[in-house]
Amino acid sequence: MSVVTSYARALAVREGRAQPVATVRHLHLAADPLVFIPLRLAGEAAAPLGAMVGSHPARPHLLVVPQPRNRDLRFAFMAELARIMLPYIEGRAAATETVPGKNERERYLDAPQVIVPGRGAVEFVRLLGRSTRFRSADGPYPVDPAVPVLGQWLTFLYERTEFAGSSALVPMTEALSLHWATGQSPMEDANLATLLAWICPPPGHTGQEAAAAAEDPVRWPPAGPDTDPGFDARVLRPAIDAYDASGSPEPVREALRGQLEPTWRLMWQAVELLRGRPEAASVGDRWAADRDRYTREVARVAEGGPPRGRRDQAGSAAARLWDMESARQSYDAQRAYDDPLVMAEHRATGKAFAGEVVHVDRERTILLPGGKKPVSRPLVTVRTADPVRLAPGKKVFSAHRRRQSGEVIELDGDLVVVQLNDQLAKGAGVPGVGDAVCFTELDLGGRIRPGFPAAEETPWTHGGPPAAYVPTDEDAKEDWS
Amino acid sequence: MSTSTERLDALRGGAAPVDHNARTVAALAGNPGCDRRAVLDAAGISKRDTAVHLGHPAPFGQSPFALARARSFEELVKADRCAHLLRLLREALGLPIPAIAYLDIPQAGGQATRELRHARTRKELRQAAESAVRDGSGDGTLVDHPLFTLPVAGHEVYLDPAVLAVQAGSRFHIVEIKSFAVIDGAADSAQVAAASRLSAVYVYALKAMFAAEGIDPGLVSHEVVLVCPKDFANHPTATLLDVRLQLAALRRQLSRLTRIDRILDRLPPDLTFSLEQSPAELARAVRAAEARYAPECLSTCEMAYFCRSDARECGSLEVLGRVTRDDLGGLDSVDAVLDLAADDRRTASEHDEIAEQLRHVHAIYRAHTAAEAVVA
Numbered sequence: 093m094s095v096v097t098s099y100a101r102a103l104a105v106r107e108g109r110a111q112p113v114a115t116v117r118h119l120h121l122a123a124d125p126l127v128f129i130p131l132r133l134a135g136e137a138a139a140p141l142g143a144m145v146g147s148h149p150a151r152p153h154l155l156v157v158p159q160p161r162n163r164d165l166r167f168a169f170m171a172e173l174a175r176i177m178l179p180y181i182e183g184r185a186a187a188t189e190t191v192p193g194k195n196e197r198e199r200y201l202d203a204p205q206v207i208v209p210g211r212g213a214v215e216f217v218r219l220l221g222r223s224t225r226f227r228s229a230d231g232p233y234p235v236d237p238a239v240p241v242l243g244q245w246l247t248f249l250y251e252r253t254e255f256a257g258s259s260a261l262v263p264m265t266e267a268l269s270l271h272w273a274t275g276q277s278p279m280e281d282a283n284l285a286t287l288l289a290w291i292c293p294p295p296g297h298t299g300q301e302a303a304a305a306a307e308d309p310v311r312w313p314p315a316g317p318d319t320d321p322g323f324d325a326r327v328l329r330p331a332i333d334a335y336d337a338s339g340s341p342e343p344v345r346e347a348l349r350g351q352l353e354p355t356w357r358l359m360w361q362a363v364e365l366l367r368g369r370p371e372a373a374s375v376g377d378r379w380a381a382d383r384d385r386y387t388r389e390v391a392r393v394a395e396g397g398p399p400r401g402r403r404d405q406a407g408s409a410a411a412r413l414w415d416m417e418s419a420r421q422s423y424d425a426q427r428a429y430d431d432p433l434v435m436a437e438h439r440a441t442g443k444a445f446a447g448e449v450v451h452v453d454r455e456r457t458i459l460l461p462g463g464k465k466p467v468s469r470p471l472v473t474v475r476t477a478d479p480v481r482l483a484p485g486k487k488v489f490s491a492h493r494r495r496q497s498g499e500v501i502e503l504d505g506d507l508v509v510v511q512l513n514d515q516l517a518k519g520a521g522v523p524g525v526g527d528a529v530c531f532t533e534l535d536l537g538g539r540i541r542p543g544f545p546a547a548e549e550t551p552w553t554h555g556g557p558p559a560a561y562v563p564t565d566e567d568a569k570e571d572w573s
Numbered sequence: 574m575s576t577s578t579e580r581l582d583a584l585r586g587g588a589a590p591v592d593h594n595a596r597t598v599a600a601l602a603g604n605p606g607c608d609r610r611a612v613l614d615a616a617g618i619s620k621r622d623t624a625v626h627l628g629h630p631a632p633f634g635q636s637p638f639a640l641a642r643a644r645s646f647e648e649l650v651k652a653d654r655c656a657h658l659l660r661l662l663r664e665a666l667g668l669p670i671p672a673i674a675y676l677d678i679p680q681a682g683g684q685a686t687r688e689l690r691h692a693r694t695r696k697e698l699r700q701a702a703e704s705a706v707r708d709g710s711g712d713g714t715l716v717d718h719p720l721f722t723l724p725v726a727g728h729e730v731y732l733d734p735a736v737l738a739v740q741a742g743s744r745f746h747i748v749e750i751k752s753f754a755v756i757d758g759a760a761d762s763a764q765v766a767a768a769s770r771l772s773a774v775y776v777y778a779l780k781a782m783f784a785a786e787g788i789d790p791g792l793v794s795h796e797v798v799l800v801c802p803k804d805f806a807n808h809p810t811a812t813l814l815d816v817r818l819q820l821a822a823l824r825r826q827l828s829r830l831t832r833i834d835r836i837l838d839r840l841p842p843d844l845t846f847s848l849e850q851s852p853a854e855l856a857r858a859v860r861a862a863e864a865r866y867a868p869e870c871l872s873t874c875e876m877a878y879f880c881r882s883d884a885r886e887c888g889s890l891e892v893l894g895r896v897t898r899d900d901l902g903g904l905d906s907v908d909a910v911l912d913l914a915a916d917d918r919r920t921a922s923e924h925d926e927i928a929e930q931l932r933h934v935h936a937i938y939r940a941h942t943a944a945e946a947v948v949a
Contacts, residue, residue, distance in 0.1 A: 095930050
């Protein structure tokens with residue numbers, strides 16, 4: 093997958109601590125992100141057991157469900173969660189900016205950022221969203237009106253994670269793995285405690301020793317959503333039994349506090365670690381995409397838009413897939429453009445090369461096919477030590493002057509001749525002899541999405557126009573047992 | 574056979590043998606090159622107790638809540654002589670079952686030994702198969718708590734599945750009851766994959782049993798009936814799961830498993846894994862059987878933490894995961910990788926291609942991290 097990461101992993105073993113695989117931070121980090129650590133009852137699909145949530149390290153909110161099999165207590169938990177999360181999420185909708193251009197629009201200057209421990213919690217956010225967004229405040233099984241709204245927002249946050257480079261809902265282990273390579277396997281990196289032990293081992297200990305100590309579930313409880321089976325048997329079950337007998341939620345509360353607090357501290361330690369890295373150049377653009385989506389969702393929810401259906405319809409699914417692919421392409425390219433260590437991977441595999449300009453032919457002009465007037469197409473000769481695997485005729489882009497494209501003309505030993513095709517006004521875009529340059533085939537993408545047919549024009553090949561989704565009482569009273 | 578059985582008994586020492594189950598067979602097939610696991614499993618040695626004695630206990634365990642949930646769901650599905658299940662088989666899957674004979678093996682056998690239960694399973698299924706072949710379709714048979722055997726690495730192991738075998742028309746299906754939820758028609762892919770691997774073991778065992786009885790193994794369907802709770806409720810729903818792929822993988826890997834005799838031949842004749850010896854002696858004994866550690870073992874094998882510690886000790890690249898091992902194809906230790914990367918003399922070796930990439934990465938990496946160190 094990546095020689096750079098694999099090399100850094102080997103180096104981490106020898107050095108006894110994690111090694112950087114990025115020189116800059118590739119995700120947006122809010123000044124006050126909402127850290128959310130949800131726990132669920134083992135064996136259940138989406139029965140919340142408790143959560144620690146908050147946007148200030150010193151002020152965590154602890155929420156528990158003293159008897160997770162009791163459906164009323166689950167909804168009470170969701171209502172309490174909504175009282176903490178909704179003000180945070182909806183409160184980002186304050187000042188706006190005007191985005192100029194063909195599609196001129198207003199956009200909020202801020203958006204919510206929720207940070208969870210890992211992939212398991214992201215999946216749990218999806219299930220919590222799915223199990224609450226169809227609920228109704230009236231009808232057969234009424235719930236607190238905030239619950240379905242929270243369900244819509246959790247669904248929104250989850251769906252953002254499907255787009256590469258979004259920072260709306262961040263699994264912390266993956267955010268850290270993007271920046272550090274440890275001396276353990278990616279599978280073990282999914283454990284937040286061992287991952288951090290490798291990144292910042294305590295003085296006098298190697299990462300390996302620290303990670304081995306961090307594997308003890310008693311000292312470092314799992315970051316959820318699943319709890320340690322030993323904890324379930326020895327601590328949680330008696331605590332739940334005590335609630336059933338006495339009606340006091342305190343034993344469950346104290347048990348879960350002990351499970352959540354260590355992870356809470358690790359999460360904020362990780363936030364500070366990431367904050368210490370300078371932000372990459374393209375992070376602002378990607379965060380703007382998150383803000384765009386957030387702005388649209390605020391408007392949709394305010395208009396009383398229905399919750400997302402259980403399944404996508406053909407047209408919206410095709411558009412979403414296009415957006416996802418486009419986001420992935422831009423994200424991969426942007427990270428390489430922003431970060432020499434990421435670009436190193438592409439250089440090692442021959443998809444990019446860096447070097448020094450040894451010769452420039454500024455005045456060269458050619459006649460384009462069908463053209464009448466010769467146009468300027470300067471030639472730049474680069475000396476590189478990289479193993480170039482780009483054939484003549486290959487379209488390349490300059491890593492230093494974004495969106496300037498060119499074409500490989502000739503390869504001769506360690507010399508590569510590149511013809512520059514655009515951004516040449518008054519010769520400004522032509523590098524000089526001795527300049528360090530880098531060219532790559534990675535395309536930043538960002539093209540306008542082609543038009544997909546509207547829902548009512550869905551072709552018969554895709555099932556024809558879908559029936560409009562109308563939430564029913566059936567959805568609202570779905571069992572959650 | 575008897576000699577290898579004696580040797581395996583000797584390896585186990587005085588302890589009672591533990592049972593194989595579909596999970597251990599599936600895991601064994603997932604790592605067929607591991608001699609250590611093959612020997613320990615074939616001898617019926619408790620890997621859990623061994624790992625504890627070695628000082629590397631595996632933090633495996635199931636939450637009492639998960640167990641309770643699995644049990645209550647299974648009870649629900651099987652209640653009233655599988656009334657729920659029959660409805661699902663008829664309605665959801667359209668299986669042609671007009672009437673059905675429900676046979677419960679343990680109930681019939683009382684405190685039956687495994688041999689008796691296995692014989693009973695064989696007899697009932699043979700009769701069902703014969704009548705199915707004779708009549709074309711006719712009434713179905715549902716066998717609860719069947720007991721299968723399966724030859725693994727030349728050694729016969731019993732499989733005690735928490736499943737049923739159902740005959741519908743002339744086909745036999747394995748029915749697996751799992752308590753993970755199917756939400757909006759989709760379940761957690763890792764859990765479905767695990768369930769398919771387990772079911773494939775049962776399908777394989779049933780086919781083997783039919784073949785041994787002289788019945789066409791083709792009567793056993795490669796489609797398994799998976800019964801799970803639907804959405805967030807407790808109502809069961811059934812899906813047909815095609816396990817042809819898992820079956821093919823299992824067949825290939827079981828046949829590739831080095832026959833246990835051949836592994837035993839390589840081991841010292843007086844070797845024993847008895848827990849009577851000191852941890853250091855046991856560790857030496859266990860190391861005599863070669864392991865093939867990969868991080869995936871951590872979730873499937875109780876010995877994994879011991880093997881990982883050994884692999885780390887010798888600087889093996891395996892501890893960094895499959896992706897890294899593949900990236901650095903051909904190299905097997907951390908030192909080999911870093912020495913090759915730092916080797917400016919470009920010593921010729923069989924790893925020229927990866928060496929060139931590593932030297933390149935090393936140079937770029939050093940330039941950038943050094944620059945950063947200056948800034949910091």
